[in-house]
Amino acid sequence: xxxxxxxxxxxxxxxxxxxxxxxxxxxxxxxxxxxxxxxxxxxxxxxxxxxxxxxxxxxxxxxxxxxxxxxxxxxxxxxxxxxxxxxxxxxxxxxxxxxxxxxxxxxxxxxxxxxxxxxxxxxxxxxxxxxxxxxxxxxxxxxxxxxxxxxxxxxxxxxxxxxxxxxxxxxxxxxxxxxxxxxxxxxxxxxxxxxxxxxxxxxxxxxxxxxxxxxxxxxxxxxxxxxxxxxxxxxxxxxxxxxxxxxxxxxxxxxxxxxxxxxxxxxxxxxxxxxxxxxxxxxxxxxxxxxxxxxxxxxxxxxxxxxxxxxxxxxxxxxxxxxxxxxxxxxxxxxxxxxxxxxxxxxxxxxxxxxxx
Amino acid sequence: xxxxxxxxxxxxxxxxxxxxxxxxxxxxxxxxxxxxxxxxxxxxxxxxxxxxxxxxxxxxxxxxxxxxxxxxxxxxxxxxxxxxxxxxxxxxxxxxxxxxxxxxxxxxxxxxxxxxxxxxxxxxxxxxxxxxxxxxxxxxxxxxxxxxxxxxxxxxxxxxxxxxxxxxxxxxxxxxxxxxxxxxxxxxxxxxxxxxxxxxxxxxxxxxxxxxxxxxxxxxxxxxxxxxxxxxxxxxxxxxxxxxxxxxxxxxxxxxxxxxxxxxxxxxxxxxxxxxxxxxxxxxxxxxxxxxxxxxxxxxxxxxxxxxxxxxxxxxxxxxxxxxxxxxxxxxxxxxxxxxxxxxxxxxxxxxxxxxx
Numbered sequence: 001x002x003x004x005x006x007x008x009x010x011x012x013x014x015x016x017x018x019x020x021x022x023x024x025x026x027x028x029x030x031x032x033x034x035x036x037x038x039x040x041x042x043x044x045x046x047x048x049x050x051x052x053x054x055x056x057x058x059x060x061x062x063x064x065x066x067x068x069x070x071x072x073x074x075x076x077x078x079x080x081x082x083x084x085x086x087x088x089x090x091x092x093x094x095x096x097x098x099x100x101x102x103x104x105x106x107x108x109x110x111x112x113x114x115x116x117x118x119x120x121x122x123x124x125x126x127x128x129x130x131x132x133x134x135x136x137x138x139x140x141x142x143x144x145x146x147x148x149x150x151x152x153x154x155x156x157x158x159x160x161x162x163x164x165x166x167x168x169x170x171x172x173x174x175x176x177x178x179x180x181x182x183x184x185x186x187x188x189x190x191x192x193x194x195x196x197x198x199x200x201x202x203x204x205x206x207x208x209x210x211x212x213x214x215x216x217x218x219x220x221x222x223x224x225x226x227x228x229x230x231x232x233x234x235x236x237x238x239x240x241x242x243x244x245x246x247x248x249x250x251x252x253x254x255x256x257x258x259x260x261x262x263x264x265x266x267x268x269x270x271x272x273x274x275x276x277x278x279x280x281x282x283x284x285x286x287x288x289x290x291x292x293x294x295x296x297x298x299x300x301x302x303x304x305x306x307x308x309x310x311x312x313x314x315x316x317x318x319x320x321x322x323x324x325x326x327x328x329x330x331x332x333x334x335x336x337x338x339x340x341x342x343x344x345x346x347x348x349x350x351x352x353x354x355x356x357x
Numbered sequence: 358x359x360x361x362x363x364x365x366x367x368x369x370x371x372x373x374x375x376x377x378x379x380x381x382x383x384x385x386x387x388x389x390x391x392x393x394x395x396x397x398x399x400x401x402x403x404x405x406x407x408x409x410x411x412x413x414x415x416x417x418x419x420x421x422x423x424x425x426x427x428x429x430x431x432x433x434x435x436x437x438x439x440x441x442x443x444x445x446x447x448x449x450x451x452x453x454x455x456x457x458x459x460x461x462x463x464x465x466x467x468x469x470x471x472x473x474x475x476x477x478x479x480x481x482x483x484x485x486x487x488x489x490x491x492x493x494x495x496x497x498x499x500x501x502x503x504x505x506x507x508x509x510x511x512x513x514x515x516x517x518x519x520x521x522x523x524x525x526x527x528x529x530x531x532x533x534x535x536x537x538x539x540x541x542x543x544x545x546x547x548x549x550x551x552x553x554x555x556x557x558x559x560x561x562x563x564x565x566x567x568x569x570x571x572x573x574x575x576x577x578x579x580x581x582x583x584x585x586x587x588x589x590x591x592x593x594x595x596x597x598x599x600x601x602x603x604x605x606x607x608x609x610x611x612x613x614x615x616x617x618x619x620x621x622x623x624x625x626x627x628x629x630x631x632x633x634x635x636x637x638x639x640x641x642x643x644x645x646x647x648x649x650x651x652x653x654x655x656x657x658x659x660x661x662x663x664x665x666x667x668x669x670x671x672x673x674x675x676x677x678x679x680x681x682x683x684x685x686x687x688x689x690x691x692x693x694x695x696x697x698x699x700x701x702x703x704x705x706x707x708x709x710x711x712x713x714x
Contacts, residue, residue, distance in 0.1 A: 034532050034557060037539050041532070093496065097489040122542035123649075132454040132538045135492060136531050139450065142499055143527040150520050156513030163507050170500040174493050175391050175398070181489045182394050185479035200391060292480075 008344070009059065009351075012077075016058045019074070019081040020049055023148050040116055044109060045137055045144075049088050052104045052256070054357075057083040057210045059348060060232075064214025067224060067341035075153035079162075079217055082152065083210055085145035090173050090205075092138040096131050097181060098265060105256035110134035142170075154217055162216045169209035176200030188268025191277055195237065195270055202243070203236025207352075223335065230331035231345065234324035238353045241321050244269035245314065246356070248305060254357045260301035266292020270320075274313035283307050325353045365701070366416065366708075369434075373415045376431070376438040377406055380505050397473055401466060402494055402501075406445050409461045409613075411714075414440040414567045416705060417589075421571025424581060424698035432510035436519075436574060439509065440567055442502035447530050447562075449495040453488050454538060455622060462613035467491035499527075511574055519573040526566035533557030545625025548634055552594065552627055559600070560593025564709075580692065587688035588702065591681035595710045598678050601626035602671065603713070605662060611714045617658035623649020627677075631670035640664050682710045 028042035058080035065076045094100075095108040102108055107115070114130030122129065149166065150159065180197045188194060211228035214220075246255055247262035248271065262269070272291065279287060290296060290304050308314060328349050332342050385399035415437035422433045451457075452465040459465055464472070471487030479486065506523065507516065537554045545551060568585035571577075603612055604619035605628065619626070629648065636644060647653060647661050665671060685706050689699050 031528075031532060034529065035536055035553060037536055038532050041535055089496070093492050097485075097492060099485075117542060120542075122539075123544045124542055128454075128456075129538065129542050133535065135450050135454060135495075136535045136538070138492075139446070139496070139499060139531045140528065142496060143524065143531065146503060147520075147524045150524070156517055160513055163504075167500065167504045167507070171388075171497065172391065174496045174500065175388060175395050178398055178490060178493045179392055179394055181486065181493070182479075185474060185477075185481055185486050187480045196392060 009347075012059060012062060013055045015077045016055050016081040016084065017050060019078045020084055020148075023078070023081070023085075023144070023151075024049065027144055027147070040113070041133065041137055041140065044112055045088065045141055048092065048103075048109060049084055049141070051106065053084060053087070054355075055084065056348075056352065057087060057206055060207050060210035060345075061214040063341045063344045063348070064211035064220075064228060065218040066214070067211075067228075067337040067345070068215055068218030068220035069338045070218035073153075076214065076217065079149055079152035079154060080210070080214065082145050082148035083213075085141050085148055086170065086173070089138040089142040089145065090177065092134050092141065094177060096134045096138075097177070100261070102256070102258060108134075109137055113137075158217050158219070161219060162213055165209060165212045165216050169205060169213065172200055172209065173205040176202075176205060183268045184266065186268075188273060189276060191270060191273040194268060194273040198237050198240035198270055199233065202240035203233045205236075206239060207236040208232030224337060227331055227335035227337070231328045231349075234331075235328035235349050235352065238321045238324035238328070241270055241317050241324075242353050242355060244271040245317055245321075248308065249314075251356065256357070260296060260298070260304075263291060263301055263304050264294050264296045271308065271313055271317050274316045275308045275311045278311040278313060278316070279307075283311055321353050325349050366704075369416060369419060370412045372434045373412045373438040373441065374407065376435045377441055377505075380435070380438070380442075380501070380508075381406065384501055384504070397470070398490070398494055398497065401469055402445065402498055405449065405460075405466060406441055406498070408463065410441060410444070411712075412441065413705075413709065414444060414563055417564050417567035417702075418571040420698045420701045420705070421568035421577070421585060422575040423571070424568075424585075424694040424702070425572055425575030425577035426695045427575035430510075433571065433574065436506055436509035436511060437567070437571065439502050439505035440570075442498050442505055443527065443530070446495040446499040446502065447534065449491050449498065451534060453491045453495075454534070457618070459613070459615060465491075466494055470494075515574050515576070518576060519570055522566060522569045522573050526562060526570065529557055529566065530562040533559075533562060540625050541623065543625075545630060546633060548627060548630040551625060551630040555594050555597035555627060556590065559597035560590045562593075563596060564593040565589030581694060584688055584692035584694070588685045588706075591688075592685035592706050592709065595678045595681035595685070598627055598674050598681075599710050599712060601628040602674055602678075605665060606671075608713065613714070617653060617655070617661075620648060620658055620661050621651050621653045628665065628670055628674050631673045632665045632668045635668040635670060635673070636664070640668055678710050682706055 024046045028046050031038040031042040061080035061083055062076055066072070070076070091103060092109045095103055096110050100108050101111060110130035110133065112130070113133035114126040117126035117129040149162070176197060180201055183193055183197050208229055211232055212225055215224050215228060247257065247267065247269065250257065252259045275287060276284060286303070286307050290300055293300070329346055332345055381403045385403050388395040388399040418437035418440055419433055423429070427433070448460060449466045452460055453467050457465050458468060467487035467490065470490035471483040474483035474486040506519070533554060537558055540550055540554050565586055568589055569582055572581050572585060604614065604624065604626065607614065609616045632644060633641060643660070643664050647657055650657070686703055689702055
């Protein structure tokens with residue numbers, strides 16, 4: 001079966017989903033053994049984890065493992081799927097931090113718990129309750145990510161090889177989030193700092209570390225680990241830049257994110273840093289006034305989109321995406337690895353940077 | 358050296374502190390390798406973890422290990438100290454959830470980051486920034502807890518024995534927090550439900566699971582694990598009840614918590630459930646009106662303290678503390694274990710239930 005087929009990605013995705021369902025089928029009812037009131041915590045985590053997501057991190061972890069010439073197994077499927085639980089923690093906490101209303105076209109987790117509070121007629125502020133529940137649900141997902149990896153079926157030696165990567169990956173994603181929050185608070189303005197956030201929040205966390213984790217589980221050579229860095233960092237940057245573009249120009253029906261949310265939030269992305277960098281005085285004034293205005297309406301969104309494009313920022317970002325994706329692919333070509341893995345990783349590089357969601 | 362001596366507890370405490378300092382001496386500067394802006398995240402975690410705390414969970418973990426007849430070692434000191442990093446996550450997230458201003462007599466972590474935001478002259482709401490940073494700092498502490506245990510020096514087999522306990526413990530503390538939040542939202546009222554929160558938030562998390570973790574690392578027999586449950590659950594309940602009493606009647610200079618904070622927050626503890634349970638109509642009316650009033654002044658605090666005592670709730674709680682502590686000690690006496698460990702655990706039962714902070 002050729003790995004170029006979309007089918008192959010689909011097959012893996014459904015295997016990751018199955019592994020997650022099986023893990024949660026044990027973990028969620030165990031909460032019921034503690035108290036009935038915990039049911040919404042378990043069910044919401046389950047719904048969040050199983051409902052969509054591109055399963056990109058598990059794909060990279062899986063192919064990082066296969067690149068070591070290790071064969072396909074349910075162990076690597078389970079270990080790779082654990083990354084989705086870590087991602088659930090990152091997203092749920094991120095939505096609390098950003099005060100986001102929706103995620104993947106559904107109400108954000110803290111909004112769902114605020115609704116539970118309202119419908120239960122409880123005391124206090126529903127929004128505060130929702131945030132409290134979402135903080136704890138994110139913690140639970142972070143803990144479960146660890147359990148899922150530990151119980152994936154790999155032996156103690158493989159898990160010990162994986163531990164430093166697993167630790168680094170988890171620390172880096174939280175640090176990336178913090179740098180992002182600081183960057184928003186500073187009001188952005190530096191292309192260099194925006195790229196650094198992209199590097200830690202996405203390049204390392206989404207691509208490089210999942211590949212390293214797979215390689216460590218498969219006892220890959222140091223040369224392979226280095227190649228994954230040379231592939232993962234530019235590709236991850238390109239991936240995040242695609243995200244930036246979709247956040248402003250994406251189709252809400254496809255992305256699941258309301259149009260203009262990134263603009264209303266005033267998100268300090270590389271795209272926005274480029275726009276400021278190339279704007280004339282009138283454009284810069286418009287950007288300063290409108291970016292981060294929570295009341296920005298559809299017309300305001302259109303005006304901002306046009307200005308950002310007019311500065312040339314979109315072209316610069318698209319150029320950077322293409323260059324970085326090429327650099328990533330070249331790093332693979334120069335490295336000795338399993339052929340099926342190489343083909344799959346070239347395909348992933350293409351789909352991660354040309355996607356529309 | 359007799360374990361009855363306070364000295365012994367002090368020695369252990371300073372060994373735990375040393376292990377934490379050594380772990381953080383590597384972990385905190387590693388953040389600087391990512392970005393200078395991460396320094397406050399690392400330094401605040403370090404200050405929080407090293408500044409005080411009773412180190413109760415590490416003590417129980419240590420003696421759970423020694424009870425298996427395993428000898429003293431730096432490995433068990435490092436593994437036990439990891440519990441303080443988990444506790445840091447629980448406390449920092451708890452303070453965000455409760456909107457607490459202080460912890461251990463210092464500004465709460467989210468307040469410290471709000472102050473950083475203000476002094477940096479950044480954009481946006483300092484309080485929101487503070488909460489975001491505290492959520493991420495808590496996540497980081499939760500991840501570091503795991504790293505600290507993994508790198509404690511125990512071999513893969515010991516860590517594999519410990520994994521199910523470590524997983525259960527982490528899940529239980531988050532579930533206990535959630536049940537607590539739900540209980541506050543419901544406005545409390547049930548002695549049974551308040552006791553259940555105490556069981557998960559404190560009895561299992563503070564005492565039973567740390568003992569189990571130590572026993573698992575030391576390859577203890579199932580009989581020992583069962584004895585630790587019979588000791589840990591009643592003692593943990595007594596420990597939490599002491600906390601409830603200190604939260605209302607404690608000396609702020611000793612507890613580090615402002616007088617009356619639990620009353621202003623309207624915390625639904627077992628003490629309060631007893632008070633409602635035994636109150637006459639006039640007393641119940643006063644409790645309903647004043648409990649949870651954020652504006653409650655010193656006079657209001659005194660009135661509430663007097664009413665709670667007048668209902669007989671304090672006597673009932675003190676009676677329960679004594680009964681539960683006795684039950685805990687009897688469970689130890691009936692079990693075959695290392696004598697030094699038994700003596701230390703009897704001492705810990707006494708100090709955990711008669712403490713003034």
